[in-house]
Amino acid sequence: MKIKVGVLGATGLVGQRFVQLLADHPMFSLEVLAASERSAGKTYKEACNWYLSEGMPESVKDMTVIKTDPKAKEFEDVDIVFSALPSDLAKELEPKFAEDKLVFSNASAYRMEEDVPLIIPEVNEDHFALIDIQRDNRKWDGAIITNPNCSTICLCITLKPIMDNFGLESVFVSTMQAVSGAGYNGVPSMGILDNIIPYIKKEEEKMETESLKILGKFEDNKVKFADFKVSASCHRVPVIDGHLEAIFVKTSEGAEPEEIKEVMEKFDPLKDLDLPTYAKPIVIKEEEDRPQPRLDRNTGKGMSIVVGRIRKDKIFDVKYLALEHNTIRGAAGASVLNAELYVKKYL
Ligand code: A2P
Numbered sequence: 646m647k648i649k650v651g652v653l654g655a656t657g658l659v660g661q662r663f664v665q666l667l668a669d670h671p672m673f674s675l676e677v678l679a680a681s682e683r684s685a686g687k688t689y690k691e692a693c694n695w696y697l698s699e700g701m702p703e704s705v706k707d708m709t710v711i712k713t714d715p716k717a718k719e720f721e722d723v724d725i726v727f728s729a730l731p732s733d734l735a736k737e738l739e740p741k742f743a744e745d746k747l748v749f750s751n752a753s754a755y756r757m758e759e760d761v762p763l764i765i766p767e768v769n770e771d772h773f774a775l776i777d778i779q780r781d782n783r784k785w786d787g788a789i790i791t792n793p794n795c796s797t798i799c800l801c802i803t804l805k806p807i808m809d810n811f812g813l814e815s816v817f818v819s820t821m822q823a824v825s826g827a828g829y830n831g832v833p834s835m836g837i838l839d840n841i842i843p844y845i846k847k848e849e850e851k852m853e854t855e856s857l858k859i860l861g862k863f864e865d866n867k868v869k870f871a872d873f874k875v876s877a878s879c880h881r882v883p884v885i886d887g888h889l890e891a892i893f894v895k896t897s898e899g900a901e902p903e904e905i906k907e908v909m910e911k912f913d914p915l916k917d918l919d920l921p922t923y924a925k926p927i928v929i930k931e932e933e934d935r936p937q938p939r940l941d942r943n944t945g946k947g948m949s950i951v952v953g954r955i956r957k958d959k960i961f962d963v964k965y966l967a968l969e970h971n972t973i974r975g976a977a978g979a980s981v982l983n984a985e986l987y988v989k990k991y992l
Pocket residue numbers: 653654655656657658659660679680681682683684685713729730731734827828829830
């Protein structure tokens with residue numbers, strides 16, 4: 646039997662991706678679409694300014710959007726909610742849903758709390774163990790399970806095989822981030838060509854702190870943060886979907902580009918689990934003008950990180966480019982994959 650799920654913030658940019666991924670999902674049945682009071686009572690097709698190039702799934706068009714109220718009767722039979730709420734609202738509302746439901750959240754509000762798992766399935770599934778600690782601490786029966794910031798996911802997936810094989814000493818990353826990452830407010834800036842915004846609020850801090858939690862070890866009932874140095878510089882560029890990152894890595898043991906390529910190629914930890922949203926986490930492109938957002942963002946239905954130009958660096962050991970579909974692998978897809986893995990392996 647399918648597990649009943651709902652989406653919070655269902656009309657927003659990440660919310661739409663959740664709806665697209667969950668509309669005809671083999672494990673989950675999408676029962677509730679929730680948004681603000683403005684949208685409540687309207688059908689999803691009336692409430693939603695659908696921005697995805699793939700059309701709106703038929704099955705959701707006539708569903709009635711409800712107000713995001715944890716006490717609403719529509720939520721009674723729902724076991725999992727996916728949250729695409731803005732962070733301030735997530736802070737207030739997610740704990741109310743976590744009383745009796747699993748909340749898979751894309752919001753940043755709880756990511757860095759000690760007892761909240763911040764998961765990338767291929768990287769740190771052992772951190773799901775924090776759920777028991779969270780339930781003890783907070784006296785609730787559900788849980789909040791978060792996925793990282795979009796740019797952090799791309800970075801950490803590529804760092805994981807390097808860390809496991811050669812150790813990490815220092816990492817520098819410079820991002821070129823798509824406007825869809827900025828939510829509805831980002832959409833108007835799609836009209837601004839011939840420009841780059843050299844600042845994204847809180848993004849560099851998120852990349853620098855979240856990475857160390859995700860790549861940290863779960864020991865003695867807590868996450869011991871990783872201790873390599875990481876420095877990020879984040880920038881918004883006039884691309885619709887697809888974050889590109891230039892990543893520079895100094896390993897502890899020293900590594901050649903060929904060796905990095907080999908460990909990235911081999912990295913495929915969950916391939917035998919048959920998770921519906923799973924795709925090979927890293928796909929390598931040999932052509933020197935790849936990866937590019939428009940050509941490569943839909944690799945693995947938007948779930949694969951596309952890596953290219955792995956080459957030697959004079960200051961670090963190696964440098965490479967990594968591309969991620971930011972609203973799929975970097976947001977809704979990340980959260981859905983967390984839920985698929987948790988349900989399949991731990992529930
Ligand atoms: P709505 O469309 O009704 O305003 P984005 O991140 O793309 O800006 O999307 C934000 C999402 O959060 C939308 O689905 C939006 O719904 C929803 N939202 C905004 N304010 C509230 C609120 N006060 N209560 C519940 N949901 C909200």
